Amino acid sequence: MSETQFGFETKAIRTQLERSQYQEHSVPLYLTSSFLFEDAEDMRASFAEEKEKNIYSRFSNPNTNEFIDKICQMEGAEAGYAFATGMAAVYSTFAALLNSGDHIVSASSVFGSTHTLFTKYFPKWNIETSYFNINEPETIENFIQPNTKILYAESPTNPAVDILDLKYLGKIAKKHSLLLIIDNCFATPYLQNPIQFGADLVIHSATKLIDGQGRVLGGITVGREDLIREIYLFSRNTGPSLSPFNAWVLSKSLETLAVRVEKHCENALKVARFLESHTNVELVKYPFLKSHPQHEIAKKQMRLGGNIVAFEIKGGIEAGRKFIDKIKLCSLSANLGDTRTIVTHPASTTHSKLTEDERLAVSITDGLVRVSVGLETVQDIIDDLKQALE
Known part of the structure; x- marks a missing residue:
């Protein structure tokens, strides 16, 4: 049986990308800021991304790699990037994919800090947001403009636990060639997989149910590989990456x-x-x-x-x-x-x-x-x- 055929719980427990020479049963911590190279050519090829290799923990680390891989398997995603917080994931995802003059159509009910991003900070960079009433999803198309790039929603919503029809949102996004981004924090990958309904990207605040014990902060975005590539390039330069220790904690949390x-x-x-x-x-x-x-x-x-x-x-x-x-x-x-x-x-x-x-x-x-x-x-x-x- 291949790993892709394993059940949800097995993937959460048995996915382990790297062990040291000691062959640990439990995943080891990789608390290092950087990694060694064999020689000048190895260093050149690694920075040129001609080979997959950990260079610096702001870019990647075995612990963050494992956490990302687990969430990708659980969500049915091609790739992902892990962040220091859920809001770092939200901000970096939008900042990496939007340009000045772009437009967002969002559900009216979103997390307070996300609302602040949309209304206070993004307008500074000429990025505007229109909100559709969550109780009137049939009006979404009225808000779509020629410069609209992203359709965004949480489901269930925070804090009133309203539900949006993800399949319906997926159809609208596809019809208008929009990126559909869903915050799946309240549901977790165990209860709901928005990619199955047409989402291009899924965001989680791992601080919540993924950790589940109020210990660490974390966030993650998973989805289409080409979009994650842009998010990765933005994030490795701006530095909102998840710490190896928090990634280790969160990866262990996924097991339960x-x-x-x-x-x-x-x-x-x-x-x-x-x-x-x-x-x-x-x-x-x-x-x-x-x-x-x-x-x-x-x-x-x-x-x-x-x-x-x-x-x-x-x-x-x-x-x-x-x-x-x-x-x-x-x-x-x-x-x-x-x-x-x-x-x-x-x-x-x-x-x-x-x-x-x-x-x-x-x-x-x-x-x-x-x-x-x-x-x-x-x-x-x-x-x-x-x-x-x-």
């Missing part, structure tokens, strides 16, 4: 990704069902609840519903703050995808810099709470949420 995400999703569905039954809760959004507006789409493109539950507390922003103050077991943190359940009130924290109209346009009401459901005993999670709600 499937079993962790299965349990996250099991717990999250139970938490969502509890919240849906509570009298102080106005609305619950979880992709695998039948009440979710895009439930059928989620079932078609996702294996399970993920670990993020969004719900709206009756009483608005003050009720949301009081709920946060009463939390005892769960963590109050800006992260997600951790073994520990994390509760966040987006309107007063992560998305507080948006105007009320901007928040409402992406389903972030004053009472919206985002729960990143962890791996604790699920009844303990529910009991904590229950006492805070009451």
Whole structure:
């Protein structure tokens, strides 16, 4: 059986590119800034890229190579590049592929820092962004201009866990010769593979579920080899590369990704069902609840519903703050995808810099709470949420 025929979990555990002369069973750390050459010709050929060889850890390293290869196998991608953070992946991907005068069409609901890139920094370089309403995907073509180069979306979205039809986005991108880039952070490669639906590139913040234990920062972009080549050239010169140590941690994390995400999703569905039954809760959004507006789409493109539950507390922003103050077991943190359940009130924290109209346009009401459901005993999670709600 070839490696390409192995199952997801086997690829995550058995992919190992390099061992030292000691033939380690567990992957060794390659904590070195640079690598040696045999002679002048070896050095020349390596820098000329006539041979595949590690030169400098800002360019490549055995640990980052392994992490990239694993994600590529999991996502069905041709190539990839790993970054120091998820936002480094987002920024470098766009910066490498866009020129002054280009245009982006993006889903209206994107991570706050991505929104800041699109609205504050990219316009400095004459790169503009138009947002389509995530609840009106049929309007996407109205925003496409002659200079549009990229169609971008997150699915599920942050923080309201809306679902976009990836197959539909793929068709539109192909019709208009656009690059389709999908942020797959909330789903992970285990639950969803956007390349199957027409995505050219897939981005992950590896800080979240891929690490899964709140230890390190990391990001990665995988997809078409020709596009990754441009991203690699940009990144080896600008320096946002992932450190070998963090790559080693993340690669080891992938070995348990499937079993962790299965349990996250099991717990999250139970938490969502509890919240849906509570009298102080106005609305619950979880992709695998039948009440979710895009439930059928989620079932078609996702294996399970993920670990993020969004719900709206009756009483608005003050009720949301009081709920946060009463939390005892769960963590109050800006992260997600951790073994520990994390509760966040987006309107007063992560998305507080948006105007009320901007928040409402992406389903972030004053009472919206985002729960990143962890791996604790699920009844303990529910009991904590229950006492805070009451």
